[in-house]
Amino acid sequence: MKPIANIYLRSFLLTLFACSFYTSAGQLIDSSHVSIRQDQPDEVYVKFRALSGSRKLIRIESSLQNNTAVLNYIFKDCSSAAFEWYFDTIVDLDQLNPGSGYNVLVTSYLDTNTVDMNCFMRATYEYVDSVYYPASAIFIGQPEKLVAQNLFTVYPNPVRSYFKLEGISPNTPKVKDVFLYGSRGELIRSWLVPGKTVYETEGIAPGIYTVRVQLYDDSSHILRLMISE
Known part of the structure; x- marks a missing residue:
């Protein structure tokens, strides 16, 4: 059973995304838990990568509880090419609460969805897709570093x-x-x-x-x- 705060936050973020991007073809295809050290940042920046290699930065305004955010992503399905963005399994979180003057250490990021990259629609929740653990504090304004393509x-x-x-x-x-x-x-x-x-x-x-x-x-x-x- 999820805590009431997390359920409320989940609904809030889903509503926020729905107002920004939702169409009749929109679907929730992923939910991610992001744990952080700093208390109650009010903004979370999430980065997406398109099939073409271009990127898009989405800002989510939220009131985080217990240093944990539940992020919900909504995308169009493959019946329309008007919004061709998919969820990149690595999320940049280097701009949590920008302008506050303190550094942010992301202690864990967990993507619990296996996404079908051939069709922008909801996929099944079966396996852990990726885990991202920065080794040290991330300074606000630091140039981004994406996880490199697997060599191994x-x-x-x-x-x-x-x-x-x-x-x-x-x-x-x-x-x-x-x-x-x-x-x-x-x-x-x-x-x-x-x-x-x-x-x-x-x-x-x-x-x-x-x-x-x-x-x-x-x-x-x-x-x-x-x-x-």
Whole structure:
């Protein structure tokens, strides 16, 4: 059961988006939880990326409770090409409450929807799509950094006791840290050993997890991993 505050906020944001973008073809295709350190920022900036590679920045005004926001996204379906924007699984949150003068640390971002990129319509809530954890405080006005396109795959997948990263080449920046997150965005395990090639998963319960690979060029790469019995 969701807290009353979250249910109210969810309805409020849905109404706000509906007033801004809704048409008869509009649908809610994603809900995301964004946890932050700073108390009650009044604005959240969410970035979308179009199929063409262009971007769109949406401002949501909200009254956040308990440092948590529930963000709802509304899009047209594939019957109309008038609003061809889809939800990018990585969300920039570097402008929370701009102008307030303090820094904001985004402690977790969890996308709980698997989006069908071929059709702008609601997809099923089955697996965790991505988790984004900035390593340190994000300064307001800092140039944006999007998570880079994945260079890696995990092998084997599913795994039982360990996995390796494939796709590393002499031209690839070296791996700095690797993090494993659970379905609720919680940190399960981290490997903070530069140059490590084998990542042990013994003792971790079976399920679907998200791997974040941090490189020395400050880019992050998000992968999905299944741990079997």
